[in-house]
Amino acid sequence: MEPFALLHRDGAPHVELLRGSLETVPTLADIPLPPGRGPQTLALIPYRQITERGFACVDDGTPLECLRVSSVTSVPLAEIIAGLPGELSVSEGAFDIDDETYAGIVGDVLREEIGHGEGANFVIHRVYEATVAGDPVDAARAAFRRLLTGEQGAYWTFLVHTGTRTLVGATPERHVSVDAGLVMMNPISGTYRHSDPRGLAEFLADRKEIEELHMVLDEELKMMATVAEHGGQVVGPYLKHMAHLTHTEYLLAGRGSLDVRDVLRETMFAPTVTGSPIENACRVIARHERRGRGYYAGVLALLGHDDEGRQTLDAPILIRTASISPAGELRVPVGATLVRHSTPADEVAETHAKAAGVLAALHGRAPSSFEPPVADEAALAALAARNEGLARFWLDERTPGNPSLGRTAVIVDGEDTFTAMLTHQLRALGLSVSVVPWSAPAVPPADLLILGPGPGDPASDSPKMVRLRGLAAAALEDGRPILGVCLGHQILASVLGLPLRRRDSPYQGLARDIDLFGATRRVGFYSSFTALASEDADGFEIAADPDGTVHALRGAGFAGVQFHPESVLSRDGLVVLGDLLPALLERVISPSVSG
Incomplete structure (x- = not known):
């Protein structure tokens, strides 16, 4: 036939x-x-x-x-x-x-x-x-x-x-x-x-x-x-x-x-x-x-x-x-x-x-008679409530980003295309952005290096983790502005001397309110590992839960966030990025990042 x-x-x-x-x-x-x-x-x-x-x-x-x-x-x-x-x-x-x-x-x-x-x-x-x-x-x-x-x-x-x-x-x-x-x-x-x-x-x-x-x-x-x-x-x-x-x-x-x-x-x-x-x-x-x-x-x-x-x-x-x-x-x-x-x-x-x-x-x-469940007032309210706390950046119509700051950022992708969403948010905040895989032989020069998210154990000796630790260490040593997101944050925290541990319960697809350097922010997590606050931390601030699990850190020319500011779960993600970027970008220096 x-x-x-x-x-x-x-x-x-x-x-x-x-x-x-x-x-x-x-x-x-x-x-x-x-x-x-x-x-x-x-x-x-x-x-x-x-x-x-x-x-x-x-x-x-x-x-x-x-x-x-x-x-x-x-x-x-x-x-x-x-x-x-x-x-x-x-x-x-x-x-x-x-x-x-x-x-x-x-x-x-x-x-x-x-x-x-x-x-x-x-x-x-x-x-x-x-x-x-x-x-x-x-x-x-x-x-x-x-x-x-x-x-x-x-x-x-x-x-x-x-x-x-x-x-x-x-x-x-x-x-x-x-x-x-x-x-x-x-x-x-x-x-x-x-x-x-x-x-x-x-x-x-x-x-x-x-x-x-x-x-x-x-x-x-x-x-x-x-x-x-x-x-x-x-x-x-x-x-x-x-x-x-x-x-x-x-x-x-x-x-x-x-x-x-x-x-x-x-x-x-x-x-x-x-x-x-x-x-x-x-x-x-x-x-x-x-x-x-x-x-x-x-x-x-x-x-x-x-x-x-x-x-x-x-x-x-x-x-x-x-x-x-x-x-x-x-x-x-x-x-x-x-x-x-x-x-x-x-x-x-x-x-x-x-x-x-x-x-x-x-x-x-025999075909079952089609009797859809009744979407009564309680059901409709529960459905509508699913958007409460989501990021308006993705729900509302918006104008295209404009790289008006004249500053550049390069994102190192740790095998999670959340980097594509992060790119749109950074462009909306005025940056010109490029993305490279973690395996790239060299990272192009930019005003801000961003270590992006990705899966895996940040403490392992896999080629990816070794590469990311090397990039973080080089940036800190040379004074190059660096931002870590999720996995990138864990890598940055470990290079700064904070211990890492696997969470008892995974934080995968979890949105919650946290205290972020004195402000309450609602953000979304996708992680099974976390950095722990340490008394030995010197020269940087930590935002953490009472049990010591670190949500973010910041210091002179560097910052890291355990959550995903680009996620639809992060109602306040764009605000967080807008708060962190000025302090990072004011320390811009000229040499390229090669890792």
């Missing part, structure tokens, strides 16, 4: 039928985008393409396949449903990783990774496996019909047949889109199972669910800070009702001019299916999953041009999706987001709930 795709977008009265020829390409840059109005290419992008960003991956060889669109037909929804088969026979299956083993992996990640500072959240997947009888494409068409009639609220409901593989699903989440120069992302996190005995208002007030959504919001703001010229503006939160689940979500929007294939590369892949910070999340996934992901967590990307010739992109995440091989082998991958408040039992239950919609369609169970 020739390649084709059926696409239904949320709320549309029709289904798009795409036909064309198939082409396999090695990289995102090779995705064909010929001139012409409308959709030109439908790209099936596997998770293994994450290696294009230099990130870790168990490479299973899944191909990047492109349907070069030759025709698009709009078919009324009712007509499509009437013409699709209703019969579908699927064997009873099971997860490739049983509940007990999966719960053990969850416990390992919570203890070994989040507990040891490797990141704030991670997504670990498992796969429901079964077999379908008869022709696999007919089985997929029947499943597509059942998803159209039985699921609700999906961003895309789709069936893609490439000739060698068939995917069918109902994904709730847009990853990234570009239309008329407007880039949009749609972080969705937090899962309310409709069978949950808790009311919706109680779910919306749950601290674990709130922090989970805010963490993926921060992670996608990092991506928007890279692909949108002035970063992203946050809109929401909203509720997304589906047949079995209700999710919470935000929308992010910003203007951009990158080629849409570059947008795809810079946003591989959503934190809701990987974790944060994303580079280390990929390492954690490879360590604990030990197998490839196929197309799970990748995207289905429709590329084209609008009537004015501008590039367009619509790319939902490949979740809630079944893949069917020519031999009838069925796979439904699902994952759970693990955060510091997670419990193994709850995350096991979440994977079952996420698979339920696709499995109900595959097994031919």
